[in-house]
Amino acid sequence: MKIPKPTVKRLAVYYRCLDNMLNEGKTYVSSKELAERLKIKSSQVRKDLSYFGEFGKRGVGYNVKNLIAELKKIIGIDRRWRVVVVGAGNIGRAITNYPGLYKNRFDVIAVFDSDPAKIGLSAGVAGPVKPMSDLKEVVSSKKVEIGVIAVPAEAAQDVAEQLVDAGVKGIVNFAPVTIDVSPEIVVEDVDITVSFKTLAYHLRKYGKNR
Amino acid sequence: MKIPKPTVKRLAVYYRCLDNMLNEGKTYVSSKELAERLKIKSSQVRKDLSYFGEFGKRGVGYNVKNLIAELKKIIGIDRRWRVVVVGAGNIGRAITNYPGLYKNRFDVIAVFDSDPAKIGLSAGVAGPVKPMSDLKEVVSSKKVEIGVIAVPAEAAQDVAEQLVDAGVKGIVNFAPVTIDVSPEIVVEDVDITVSFKTLAYHLRKYGKNR
Known part of the structure; x- marks a missing residue:
């Protein structure tokens, strides 16, 4: 699967933001919250994450820890x-x-x-x-x-x-x-x-x- | 006129590349040469520069000094x-x-x-x-x-x-x-x-x- 370069950059930014959220004690996050924090459209967040399958649950949002683990794998930083x-x-x-x-x-x-x-x-x-x-x-x-x-x-x-x-x-x-x-x-x-x-x-x- | 953000970033990259070319003694450059140097498509270069009117001459290309001066103005670095x-x-x-x-x-x-x-x-x-x-x-x-x-x-x-x-x-x-x-x-x-x-x-x- 060919992911557009701007999407890859945004995935790295989502990762950073989720990591900050985890440190703040958040366990679930919606695409809307993520989008607001990053000042982008929530449709953009959903589209970017949809490249990699379904992570979120309707009405509950994404499990922060799981999404971080998935992004780590996708980006390639599940290793040093x-x-x-x-x-x-x-x-x-x-x-x-x-x-x-x-x-x-x-x-x-x-x-x-x-x-x-x-x-x-x-x-x-x-x-x-x-x-x-x-x-x-x-x-x-x-x-x-x-x-x-x-x-x-x-x-x-x-x-x-x-x-x-x-x-x-x-x-x-x-x-x-x-x-x-x-x-x-x-x-x-x-x-x-x-x-x-x-x-x-x-x-x-x-x-x-x- | 609303210029997309990636275009603005590329304009800054064109500026840098043209400045390097000027230092190498180049006086004219084609969109093809600029694209090859930057490893992007020449159609992209032409499209980006077309936002700001016609700078290039068919068969001759862009006058490097003039294009640098135009880009300086467009980007906003014709002042400190x-x-x-x-x-x-x-x-x-x-x-x-x-x-x-x-x-x-x-x-x-x-x-x-x-x-x-x-x-x-x-x-x-x-x-x-x-x-x-x-x-x-x-x-x-x-x-x-x-x-x-x-x-x-x-x-x-x-x-x-x-x-x-x-x-x-x-x-x-x-x-x-x-x-x-x-x-x-x-x-x-x-x-x-x-x-x-x-x-x-x-x-x-x-x-x-x-």
């Missing part, structure tokens, strides 16, 4: 994933030490940098920064599947190729440039400035209407 | 925007010092934190970390329009209310929780873990088909 980060700058260190990643079952096991001055410095939870020459050995011996690119734009393509060569299957790219890798490698681009630009667009637009 | 960041942790400091923000005309002018131990420490380009009690005065006197939430989930709603009370018009929320503010405030959520989860979904799915 091993991650390496390339780039020990501000962004690389922030990602490495972001508590949400570990909590969501992504383990950053090593951080790499090409700058000799950074090698050996602490990268927080992932231990000391390693040289790029260790990348291949670490990815292979630790069975790492995900690589994070947290280097400047001009270095991103080279790092992408080194990650693929080392054996990662997926890349989260924080560099502000589109990388070109073979189509069986899954790439997720995260451009921090895109969110600011989307905001600017809406601020300007709404500003005019005020 | 003032930003405050709340939260001087890893994420807050990484955003504050992210060179792409300044380059894209977003100026982080101050960083705030509620932790007395962090007040006065350097936040890089934005100077020393300020106490939350200064937020309102800074936002109002410096005409700040955008606030960034870079605090843990449990503090996010309170910070959102303080930002709105101080007078910001838009919020970029990095906390992993949906914030509830009045509808005229524009909110962009950035959840770093959502990209990792989307990746996990696709890795699992493609992995099964191999």
Whole structure:
């Protein structure tokens, strides 16, 4: 079954919201409540969840714990994933030490940098920064599947190729440039400035209407 | 004119790609080249840009410089925007010092934190970390329009209310929780873990088909 990409992203957002609700002590939730919390349409919630069969009971809603367990399986976080980060700058260190990643079952096991001055410095939870020459050995011996690119734009393509060569299957790219890798490698681009630009667009637009 | 949100996001991505192309010395670009670089359909590129009138010439393509200038105007970055960041942790400091923000005309002018131990420490380009009690005065006197939430989930709603009370018009929320503010405030959520989860979904799915 081919799930549209925006649906996959929303499933991740539902998961987060349900996890927050569970912590608040909720046991059942309706699509309406979920939609209100996330400020989307409840028909959208029902449609997205219907891709995966019937979870909800009419009049009762979804069992929060069960829905979380189902979403975990669907998203693929009913297991842990091993991650390496390339780039020990501000962004690389922030990602490495972001508590949400570990909590969501992504383990950053090593951080790499090409700058000799950074090698050996602490990268927080992932231990000391390693040289790029260790990348291949670490990815292979630790069975790492995900690589994070947290280097400047001009270095991103080279790092992408080194990650693929080392054996990662997926890349989260924080560099502000589109990388070109073979189509069986899954790439997720995260451009921090895109969110600011989307905001600017809406601020300007709404500003005019005020 | 109501532009769909995914289109707005793609416009920001086109802008980034064209800026890279300009730096490479390109003067004209076709929708096909732009699409290939971004790994999307060229019909999508043409459709997105057609919302804003005819920029391209048949057989010649788009003038890169002109298209960049048009996109700047459309997106709303033909002017600079003032930003405050709340939260001087890893994420807050990484955003504050992210060179792409300044380059894209977003100026982080101050960083705030509620932790007395962090007040006065350097936040890089934005100077020393300020106490939350200064937020309102800074936002109002410096005409700040955008606030960034870079605090843990449990503090996010309170910070959102303080930002709105101080007078910001838009919020970029990095906390992993949906914030509830009045509808005229524009909110962009950035959840770093959502990209990792989307990746996990696709890795699992493609992995099964191999």
